[in-house]
Amino acid sequence: MPRPERGDLARFDRTERWLHWANATLVSVLVATGAVLYWGELSSVFGRRAMFREIHVIAGLCLPIPFLLALPGRRGRGLRRDLGVLNRFSADDFAWLRSRGKDPAVRLGKFNPGQKLNSAFVGAALVTMLATGSVLRFFGPFPLAWRTGATFVHDWTALALGLAITGHVWLAVADQDALRGMVSGTVPARWARQKRPRWFEEEAAGVEEISAGAAGS
Amino acid sequence: MRILSDMDGAPVGRRVFLGLAAFGVSGIVWGSKAAGLMERLLAPVAVKDGTGLLGLLPTGRFRIYSVVGRLPHRAPADWRLDVDGLAGAPYAIGYDELLAMPAVELTKDFQCVTGWRVPGVRWKGVRLADVLDRAAPQAGARAVGFESFDGAYTETLTLEEARRDDVIVAYQLDGKPISSAHGGPVRLYVAPMYGYKSLKWLQRITLVATAEPGYWEQQGYDVDAWIGRSNGRSDEPA
Numbered sequence: 001m002p003r004p005e006r007g008d009l010a011r012f013d014r015t016e017r018w019l020h021w022a023n024a025t026l027v028s029v030l031v032a033t034g035a036v037l038y039w040g041e042l043s044s045v046f047g048r049r050a051m052f053r054e055i056h057v058i059a060g061l062c063l064p065i066p067f068l069l070a071l072p073g074r075r076g077r078g079l080r081r082d083l084g085v086l087n088r089f090s091a092d093d094f095a096w097l098r099s100r101g102k103d104p105a106v107r108l109g110k111f112n113p114g115q116k117l118n119s120a121f122v123g124a125a126l127v128t129m130l131a132t133g134s135v136l137r138f139f140g141p142f143p144l145a146w147r148t149g150a151t152f153v154h155d156w157t158a159l160a161l162g163l164a165i166t167g168h169v170w171l172a173v174a175d176q177d178a179l180r181g182m183v184s185g186t187v188p189a190r191w192a193r194q195k196r197p198r199w200f201e202e203e204a205a206g207v208e209e210i211s212a213g214a215a216g217s
Numbered sequence: 218m219r220i221l222s223d224m225d226g227a228p229v230g231r232r233v234f235l236g237l238a239a240f241g242v243s244g245i246v247w248g249s250k251a252a253g254l255m256e257r258l259l260a261p262v263a264v265k266d267g268t269g270l271l272g273l274l275p276t277g278r279f280r281i282y283s284v285v286g287r288l289p290h291r292a293p294a295d296w297r298l299d300v301d302g303l304a305g306a307p308y309a310i311g312y313d314e315l316l317a318m319p320a321v322e323l324t325k326d327f328q329c330v331t332g333w334r335v336p337g338v339r340w341k342g343v344r345l346a347d348v349l350d351r352a353a354p355q356a357g358a359r360a361v362g363f364e365s366f367d368g369a370y371t372e373t374l375t376l377e378e379a380r381r382d383d384v385i386v387a388y389q390l391d392g393k394p395i396s397s398a399h400g401g402p403v404r405l406y407v408a409p410m411y412g413y414k415s416l417k418w419l420q421r422i423t424l425v426a427t428a429e430p431g432y433w434e435q436q437g438y439d440v441d442a443w444i445g446r447s448n449g450r451s452d453e454p455a
Contacts, residue, residue: 037281053288086230087228088228088229088230090225091226093226119230120237121233121234124233124235124237124238124240125237127238127241127242128237128238128242132241132244145246145331146245146249148331149245149247150248151248151331152244152249152251152252153241153244153245
């Protein structure tokens with residue numbers, strides 16, 4: 001069995017990385033402009049509020065575009081497969097959740113269950129933000145109580161989403177090898193073997209190994 | 218294509234995603250009730266909160282609405298208020314002149330008809346009664362119309378309501394000049410009524426015999442907007 005321990009494993013393909021960073025850019029713009037709109041103190045200078053509002057609305061309406069571009073066809077194969085992986089929770093995943101990640105017998109696949117739950121939450125939160133934000137922006141046809149409801153949900157979801165994003169960035173920066181997977185697309189085989197052993201074995205079994213290690217071994 | 222063992226297991230992720238998305242989106246409908254509950258639960262706590270952290274939460278804070286797409290703006294130096302209609306002495310007044318009139322201060326909760334409430338807001342301004350008296354209302358004047366310089370927002374009060382001590386032409390909010398977002402430089406503040414009566418971006422006051430319904434009344438809100446006694450709501454008076 002090949003053991004490309006000194007090599008790299010492909011983790012995210014070009015489409016997945018493009019989608020991640022396109023989404024990250026839009027969400028960053030939304031968080032920044034949203035913060036200005038939310039804290040009036042930040043937008044005390046005249047005129048800026050209207051401008052920030054326009055940017056916020058445009059960035060929000062653009063949110064589905066990268067996803068819709070990335071998903072279909074051949075280029076979306078990796079993305080669709082990973083979405084399938086994120087959907088499935090193995091027995092090990094449940095054991096990991098019960099032990100809060102401390103059970104040494106747990107052998108994780110490509111994603112840990114925290115990542116799976118985070119992706120489900122962030123996806124649902126973005127859908128919620130887009131729907132409630134649309135009601136806030138285009139409130140004309142809706143009952144006035146919907147405007148209140150949309151405001152309420154938009155505000156609290158923004159808060160929860162802000163915490164989730166902070167945690168996501170925190171963990172990514174704390175694990176440079178994992179971060180590299182989303183920057184350059186590959187992770188060190190050593191990292192995969194230690195942190196995602198089940199995924200490592202499947203990759204090492206020979207399908208998607210790319211390797212610096214091949215030359216060395 | 219190879220079957221990954223990652224594809225085994227329970228399809229939990231999709232359920233979590235769909236469940237949360239349905240919960241969040243449906244909040245458009247149930248959110249106004251939850252918002253009212255949250256204001257009532259958190260407002261008393263926020264008053265005692267020494268850390269200021271609760272101030273960051275989305276409760277007990279103003280929501281900025283504008284009836285036109287943009288936020289109207291006028292610098293104090295360019296601002297002018299016309300007081301006219303059934304008046305013996307119609308007049309116009311500038312920002313500095315308004316500030317030179319006898320001032321009153323009010324500290325009250327600001328209650329929006331959509332449910333949110335901001336506790337203990339400090340207002341400073343001139344009693345509307347004083348502004349009206351200066352124009353010498355004629356005997357036929359029974360009501361007052363208000364116009365905003367956004368070109369769309371209008372409001373009305375009966376003359377009797379307009380003469381109350383807790384109805385002011387406001388130019389300060391929480392000790393600072395009123396910002397454009399909050400309806401500055403000068404807005405109406407009608408303390409006993411829901412927020413929509415407190416017309417923002419005030420530029421004209423007209424004494425009339427009978428008032429046409431204002432902007433929000435044409436959208437279905439009550440003309441008599443007493444807090445807790447109108448619009449089908451039961452809020453505590455401010």
